Structures are given as C-alpha cells and as structure tokens.
Amino acid sequence: MEITVLDPRTGDTVAHVPVASETECDDAVARARGAFPAWARTPAADRAAAVSAAADAVAAAAAELAESDERETGKPRDDALGGVQAGIGTLRQYAELGPVHRGRSLLGGWSATDLMVPEPRGVVAVLTPWNDPVAVAAGLIGAAVVTGNTVVHKPSERCPGTGRRFAELVAACLPAGVLEIVDGDGTVGARLAEAEQVDVVAHVGSSDTGRAIARACAERGAKALLENGGNDALIVDDGVAPGWSAEQAAQGAFANAGQICVAVERIYVVESMAGGFVHALVDEARRWEDRIGPLVDERHREHVHSHVADAVRGGAQVLAGGEPRPGPGTYYPPTVLTGCTPDMLVFSDETFGPVAPVRVVPDFQTALAEAADDRFGLAATVLTADMAHAQHAWRALPVGTVKINAVFGGAPGGSAEPRRASGSGFGYGPELLDEMTAMKVVHLSSPE
Template sequence: MTQHLMTIDGESRDSSNRFDVINPATGEPFATAPEADAVILDDAMAGAERAFRSWKLDDDARRDALRSAAAALNDAIPRIAPLLTQEQGKPLNEAIFEVAGVGMWLQYYADLEVEREILQDDDAAFVEVVRRPIGVVAAIAPWNFPLLLSSWKIAPALRAGNTVVLKPSPYTPLSSLAMVEVLNRALPPGVLNVVTGGDALGAAMTAHPTPRKVSFTGSVSAGKKVAVASAADLKRVTLELGGNDPAIVLDDADPAVIGKQLFSAAFQNNGQTCIAVKRVYVPERLHDAVVDALVAEAERAVVGDGMDEKTQFGPINNRPQFDRVRALVDGALSSGARAVAGGTALERPGYFFAPTILTGARDGTAIVDEEQFGPALPVIPYRDLDDAVERANATSFGLGASVWATDTERGESVARRLDAGSAWVNTHAALAPHLPFGGFKWSGVGVENGTWGYKSFTDLQVVHRRKQ
C-alpha cells in the first residue's frame, strides 16, 4: 500500500503504528496512514510554538506566503483530487472543486484588508483596538469536506499570525497529508503541521497545554467533549456542529421550478453536508407535485464510484454512517413512512445507498428530528404557515434554513423568522469566503469565514496612549 507521512515542524514523519484507510466505493483498504502518538503530538505542538515567535511578526510576509501556498495548491489539484475521491467517495469533479476551494480561501485571506480600529484620536488620547494572534491553534476537521473545511480554519488562523496543528478525520487523512505537504512548500517550517489518528488523538490535542484555541467541525456529541476539555485551561473554541436544516415551500412556489434545486440542496455530497436540506415542509395542495419532482430527480440520479465520470453521487463515506442512514430509513418505514424513491442500500460492494424520498414521516421520528447526514429526505405536508415555521424551529439545531417562493419578499419575511445562522430564499448552502458562517443553539459556537472568521483567531488588545 502507498505510504503517506505526517508533516511536523517542516519535516516528514512516519510512525511505528499505522491504520488502514478504506475506499468507500469498495469497502476495502487501499492505503495506510501513520498514527501519531504522544511524542509525535508533543513534537508538532513544540514546532508550532517555535514557529509562532517569528510568524506572528510580519503581516506582509504572511500574506505573500498564503498567496504562494494557494498557487502551489492549485498546481497540485490533479494529484490531490483523485486521492480525495478515493478516500471520501465524492465524484472526481466535486473533489476538484473542493481542492480549488482551498486555494480560494487562502487567496481570500491573503488579500483581506484588515482595517485599523481606532476608537479615539483627540487632544486627550489615542485609543486603538489591536488584533493579536492567539498562539498555536489545534484544528480538527471532518470527513465530508476534509480539505475545504480545514481551510476555513487554516487560512484565517495563519493570516492572523497563529500557527496550526491540523488533525483530519481518520476516515480521510490522505488528502490532508498531501495538501499540507504542498502548502508547506510556501510556508516556513512549523507554521502548519498535520498529525493523523483517531478519536484519542483528537482528545489529546484538545487537552494539550500548548494550543490556545481549538477550532473543531464535527458532531454535537464530539463538540461537547471538545468544549469540556478546552474549558480546563480556558482555551478559545470555535465549534461547527452540524444541522437539521428545514426547507419551507410556500404556497405560490412552482414545483417544476424548485424541484431540481431542492433535490440538489438536499443531496449535495450524497447528503453528507452539514448545511444540506434535511427536511422539507410543503403546503398540502403542493405536496404531491413537489414529491413527484423530487422523485424524478432521484430516479435519474447516477450513483457509483466517484472515479467514473458518469457518477453524480458516490457512496456514503464510512461504514458507521452507512449503518446509521440505513437504520434511520428503516425506522421511518417501520413507523409508517413510505419510500417513494429509494429506501434501501444498493446491492454492490461499498457503502452505496439509493437516493431516498420519504413521505408520511412525522415530526417526532428520528429521520425528521435528527441529522441523517446521508441520501434520505423526508417531505412533510403542512396546512398553516405559522405552524410550519414553528415545526421548523422546534429542534436543537440551528445551522441553516431556506424558503422557496415566487414572491421573494414574502419568502424573505418567512426566512427571517427561522432560527438559523444562515437563512436563504430560493437557494440553499450559498457559501463564500467573505460570508460569515455559524449556527444557533447546538449547531455551534462562534463564526467562521469573512472578517468574523479572522477575528475569531485573535485576542483583542486595547492600546491607550495619553497625549501630552
């Protein structure tokens, strides 16, 4: 099997312990990754701490390095994207898009103009807010968009003057190892480090005394553990913890127009997207027409190996998630729901599940109340719009939501009532480097992206100079 190495303090590092990386299209190992132990983690933290002393001093140098890193990564897309498809499962064209997105985020933060924050400048005093880097950042990334979501942490953290130790998911370590190797061609030693391993390594990172901030993307249960561990020595935290995004279709919507868009919003990355539509509320009189439009899309979908250019949707990334999606669908069916499309795993090697549209699923069942994170979508009728809004908000999640309407002003008025960090009208998951991203309630703590993301990697210092 191909050997992949960690990058620590600018040098490649292997480990005596390695773990298998599974290709979700086959369900079989296709490579191994090194598993970091306590000594390796200590070395990574120490290297990042040493690099911080000089990296924090020169903003212009940081901007130039990020631009060079973006260019190097763009040149490496043909090498990294196929690796991402092999370990994550997404179609190759989407993997290419994801790697290119990392370059976009790096370029955005390199070009970001950070305005001075002068609070007072008069005869009495000059008072300015100065943004100071926090120090070493522990960044823990998920398996659904392992490269793009890690860049949401790496790019603003480095631009602000911090150094980073990254841990990718054990399901998708290889593309992250390759990405960091490329980025380090443009970065000084120790500025960006990557260690690989399982949950025990993540716990060790959050408990380690060196990092002053933890930026984590993952499940609510894991995020709570990160918060508790970080509180022991008052580390700063940013937590992006997923969602159960509702979509509300208004009574003036045209099912023929919105069907394709709704399907795409729900099934992007095979539904393995924290910001994907997870449940759809539809007026009773439009219910059947919307369902028919979604079913038509599901039946046309091509599910297969992401390396096949005909594939639109790859496999579910890993066996535990595959089993969870199957259990949620089976539970819905046993509770009276009906699969009008899909509803079963596909009879082939790997973790393939048919795109599934469910009717008759009720609020209070797991497929509606929880984040399924897979290719299954319940469609739920409503009679009263106020009731639909209340049901959409009756969740511990609050990441994203969308409203679908012909009258866009009315759609916006409904969107503003939804308890979500992002609320869209006639679109969903419209994300960009300059737009803040975060959630309400259990969907997270803090904000990523834009100037807000940059500032989240800084401590605020007030400099007050009395004038004579």
C-alpha cells in the same frame, strides 16, 4: 495503532495510517508554540505572501488532491476538484485580507494615543472533516497563519492522505513549526483539544465532538470555534412550481450523496402542494441515481440506513430508494420518504445521507413553526413566491443562514454564525480573521 482507509467505491484498501502517539501530539504542539513568537512578529505582508505561495502550490497539485479525495471518500472527481479549487480561492482570499485586517484608533485625551490592536491568539488546533477536506482546512489554516498564529492540523481519519498532502503543500511555504500535522482518530483530536499550550480549537464536525471540545476549552480558558451538525429544513410554500421546488429539494438532499454540512435534512410541504411536489421529487430521485457517489464508509451507510429503517418502523412510506445498493462499495440510493413525523430520526437528527424525508403540513405558518423547533441551528431554505412569507421566514428561523428560493449559493464574503447544537463563532469569511485574533486596548500617554 493504525487507521485503515478503504475505497468506498470498491472496498479496496487505500492506505494504512499510523495514529500519532501522545508524545508525537505533544511534540507537535511544542514545535508550534516555539515557532509562534517569530511568526507573530513577521510582517503581515510577508505572512500573506507565504499564504499566496501556498495557494500556488495547492493549485499545481489540484488533480492529485482531487484523485486522493475520490479514493478516500468516494466523492466524484469533478466535485472533489471543485472542493480543491474552492480551497485555493480561500487561501488567496485570506492572503489578500490578512494585511488589511485592522484595529481602531480611539478618541482619547489630546496628549494620549488610544488604540485597539488585533493580535494573534497563539497555537490553533485545526480539526477538519472528511466531506470537504481541502476547502475547510484551507479556510481555517489560511486565516490562522495569515494573522500570525501557528497551527497543529489533524485531518479527518476518513481521508488522512488527502488532508495530510494538502497540509504538507501549505507547510512547505511556511517557516518550520508554523504548520504541524498529526494523523489520528478522535483520541488524537481530544488530546489536542485538551493541550494546555493550544489557545484555539477550530473544529468542523459532529455536534457530540463539538460539545466535548467546548467543555475541554472551557476548563482551561481556550477559545472553541465550532461548526457542528445541522438538521436543515426546507419549506415548500403554496404557489411555487412543483417541478422546480422538487429540483431544489433533490439538489439539497442528494448532492454529494447528502454529505454536505448544509444539506437538506427535512422537508415541509404545505398540503396544497404535496401531491405534485412529491411526484416530482420521486422522479428527481430516479434521475439522481447514477449521479451520486458512495457514502464515505460502511459505518456511515449503516447510520444512514438506521434512520430510514426507524422512519419505516414509525409508519413512513418509502417512495424511492430505502435499501443499500447491492454490490461492491458503500452506495446508498436517493431515497424519498413520506408520512414522516417530528419524532423520527430523519427529522430529529442529522442523517447526512441522500435521504429526502417529507412532512405534509396544513399551511406555511405550521411549516415555519415546526422548522424552527429544532436543537440545531445551521441553515434553512424557504421556497416561496410570497414576499411577506420570505420576510417573516428569514427573521423567524433561528439559524445562521437562511436561503430564499435557492438551496445553495450566495454572494462571496458572507459569513454566518451557527447556533445551538450547530456550534458557535464565524468559521469562514472576513470575520474568521477576527476569531483568530484577540483585541488589545493600548493607552499611550506622556509622562507628567
């Protein structure tokens, strides 16, 4: 069995990739398990030096990786290169943080020493997505190996070449077995998630897959680290400039053709702002038409269009886009929908495409209440000139990240935990080192 990868810009074949067999998966896990004891005992500074060398190797191949990403996923070259650069920075960050990751000493008896010591968990299965294949893998793999774990990595079947090449560059800087790579689809990921010798499954992807992984891990006591789907709301409050708020909404909904984990998925605008905001958002959609790449493949384009068609059947109006672009490739135009209701798929589920569905609400409190009433809990954005509203919003929205007056951005080192159907655990930042280790309490006392 093999995977066929098509260039979403042209439909041309990029590669045929064999799917790893059950034996190949099991052997990769066994090699990682065999390499674990020695790697766990390797001094932290030496592990960090290896990760730093991996960052240098990836930097030298940055253009190659960006070109591969563009071919496999259709991501514009500059955006793809930005993802590679982000991955390089993440590897360097964990190379710095790894050796200073520490436990605690405790205040016990005078003749005793009490410690809390972080230890690597063992073998980590890293299952990564296609929409940012280098940056996401760099974080999970970098944090895992710098803390003394070994890894079996399965890149997304939608960009196996990019994922494998990145992992090979990293693996070349590590001892044999510390980073194993297997190719395949969801069946391979499921086998890794169920493997008895896998201690942690770190997954970034859909909520359905995340739930299956959580069940598999719960059955055998493994740790599941999950960042899954999102249905991020954007609230446009009274008193903000319509043009600026439309620019923010367009950036959140249309960047990378909407294929970003924290993309804007549903928009609530207070009634007093609706006319000017919607008019400006339609203008923004037209400006974005030539700035976005294709969707990753035809299957995903059908998914996105099914959400739009469902909204239209339910009474939504299409003010921009709304139909697949004719010609080669899997392009879908920036789309603006109005008259949306909470029961429509564009509001109740993750579309993950360049679609900006708008719901007009009477006031800010209604927007906040409806935005909070959702099964996902990844992120949300609030555009407001009212500081009281901003304070209320960040406390009331049950999501891992709340952004006030900016759809993207934030200080380095921040780390959030997704909630509900969006997953669990810290998937990035310094706290990811805590996720990759288990704390052991040690009591050393003198003999009588």
